Amino acid sequence: MGLEEQLYDELYQLRERLREEGRMATGRIPNVCPDEALMEMAHRVPTKIEDFVAIVGVGQRFIEVYGERFLAITRKYAVTAAKGSDLATDTAKTLRELEKKLINISRSNRLLYQGKISVKNTFDLMTLPDQDVLGLLFGKKRVLKLCDITNSKEDEKVYKHLNQVIREVNREMREKGQYDLYIGYPFVQGKMPDGDFDIRAPMALFPVTLEKDARSITLTFDTSRDAMYNNTLILAYIKATGQNKPLPNNILEEYNGDTFIEDSLHFFKMNGIEIKCENAEPMEFIDYKAGEFPDYLPGDMELVPNIVVGKYPTYSSSIQRDFDAILSGKEINGILMDLVENLDKTDFLSDKPDPLSFVEIKKKGIQASEKNLFYINSLNSAQENILTAIDADDEIVVQGPPGTGKSQVITGLITSAVVKGKTVLMVSEKKTALDVVYSRLGNLSKYCLLIDDVGNKDLFYRQLEVMLSSGVPKRGTDLERISERIDDDVDMLTRIADTMYTPGDFGIAPYKLYGMEKTNLADERQFSEYKVLKDHIDPKLMGLKYPVLTELHKTFGNEALMRNFSDYMSLSSSLPWITQMRTDLSEYNIGEMKADLMDLE
Structure with missing residues (x-):
């Protein structure tokens, strides 16, 4: 049984108890609330009395008479639903330091x-x-x-x-x-x-x-x-x-x-x-x-x-009030825990950690797929991976200096969510950020409510009128087959890239060999020379790995060394005794030999 079903069952049991209590007290069975309201409570998991206002089938009398008793149940589930946990001492200390920065x-x-x-x-x-x-x-x-x-x-x-x-x-x-x-x-x-x-x-x-x-x-x-x-x-x-x-x-x-x-x-x-x-x-x-x-x-x-x-x-902002509520409740949302845990040990001036490699991205399952992307703006590969990662992870932080495409990512996230039938809330401290994303949405902006001044009710109602009068947009072209073909092409290109850029058994990536090869085999003369050379290569060389061949080439490519070697071979053929000379004599051995020769004189 899922968490939502468990909550529904417990709320249902509470409602039945309240009905029985009402029957015993007055002889009449109170309505309390309909099943649909219980289902919506189980889905929304209200945590404060004001949350009941948004639930259909719940009135002011329910809020006043039964609200706190229902909240006692939903609040228990709210922590679990948010993957909450007890607040560790180090995390509480970090939150207190962050809260201090929020005070005006x-x-x-x-x-x-x-x-x-x-x-x-x-x-x-x-x-x-x-x-x-x-x-x-x-x-x-x-x-x-x-x-x-x-x-x-x-x-x-x-x-x-x-x-x-x-x-x-x-x-x-x-x-x-x-x-x-x-x-x-x-x-x-x-x-x-x-x-x-x-x-x-x-x-x-x-x-x-x-x-x-x-x-x-x-x-x-x-x-x-x-x-x-x-x-x-x-x-x-x-x-x-x-x-x-x-x-x-x-x-x-x-x-x-x-x-x-x-x-x-x-x-x-x-x-x-x-x-x-x-x-x-x-x-x-x-x-x-x-x-x-x-x-x-x-x-x-x-x-x-x-x-x-x-x-x-007493609070400079609503965020500070939320921090205080977390600290006083001694429980923290799992997503927030992941973001602030060990934050005090983070070196923000360091270049580490390095961005994920292609292999790591693939391993984590956040490699972009064309089927999951809906282009309202042009996106690079990093931005595409972010749009895929948001479905795989519960939280994600995207950072970068101005002009690096963060607003394009946000626009992409909004578009992806809307296509899936979701409603999106974007919150920003700065009106400029809202304006940029609003403009990037283009024709979709008529389905947005831009609220940057809670006092400007006329603007709110004008936007609402435009949204409601726009109607539901028609379904566009089915892109599934096209997306599958693109994904197939990307997979093929990825395999080619893996083959070209990954060192094989020979010990070097093929693209490097192609870069070093100067012979133009399309030229008939050069092709003939290549065949002659290939026919005279010792088969033993063909079994060597690239690192060994590199060392051999380095050794035999040393002209001075090769001249000395040629001179040595000429001398050894005319003076065979040279090959019998010992090369392991110490200075002491040589001194003894000199003494023996002097005695012979």
Whole structure:
């Protein structure tokens, strides 16, 4: 039984249990969801509550009443379906280092610098003196009513300001799935040790929600999220001091108002940031215009007890949020594991590993076949092999400098998938990359939705209209027979190439012999000379291998050596005793012989 069938059976059993529970409780059997919805769940394997929205036959009531119970089953299978595994220590360390590179370290990050209160993003709670904000953070209060427009004109202004913050936070939630509303308290301001830029940031973040009705807005402490210290500030400080060390656990497990300031100062001190504290009494946030911010010495930091509610994105990107989810879940997708495992040991400046040879490509089964290729652009052999390899492997990385044909490969991948009836999603950080691939698709681009601005809904609907009005394209020419003939021709040429370029029993590749042969056998005179030479070659020579013949040719091609040899043969024929001369006498033997000859005198 396959994984999808197992999941379907378990979901089916859960649905039947829920029906029985409903019958026992109310006397009526609830519908829960149809079989088709169960089949789609088993195929899609949802991992979060929002995934159920895309499943036909599942409504809002199902999501609210049964969603979590179904997720408890599908999440178990999601890890197996993705070939997941436990997160090894080395891999977790690599992911943490990669996550650090995703964090935005610049003045544009509100977790590092906030010059003034932004109408859309933040609100200074200390402008509401009657509100016990510290009681919300550290006491038993969990809800504060911030304003009521029926009370005063001032409350009207507060309502309008907070309403804009709510609108911005909710927009971010819709578009990115992140709810980043926090109370920042206290603040720290100063200058980085390298003097690169000023700092004015919250030291800790407390999760809250803002809820409104027609008259009032209330602030509620959000117990579903963790309060935390500002790790972005610590990372910026680490980079400014030229260090490289892991980020600390920044979750606030237990805290109380009496010691919170002291505990916060100690936490940052333990992580290399010394912060002075002269005043801990909450105060209003001062707006600084350009050039008005206090001039601090590099490395100087001081605590400023501001309390601000606003949008403080704890993740610089969705990728960083995914990394954090992987690290906290301690499970990793098999594909991602293959990509990041031993990444810290990789020498990115090395030319190794070498590209796969033709034999290795053939052995791995990723040799390009014409039947699997659909040309929308011209492709070289390397690009063709990539298109074949994507079907053989679960993951593939294609790298190369600009102009090496990566966009052509992407276009080829899209075309191949579409021909097989698949739908393709291409994601890129840069709009230029999307535009290049979109243009390369040519006539096929009318079946694409190019979304580079989520706010431009008019463009989205125009593209959707063009796509739907284009209709289904007619089936083109059947290329299977042509592809088979091309594959046969390629196989024949490959066999010829193997024969020509692979050294045989003689010890040399045939193409090299052809390159060395200067005789033109089509010329009658040269052919006659060749036959005479062939008839006089000793048969013993024909049995020798190329390396031996090469050494013989090298020896007998030495003119000086051959002259000496000829002289020796002439002398030995007239003076036979020369052949009896010993050549192994040492200097001692020669000395003894001289002594004997002198005695004879």
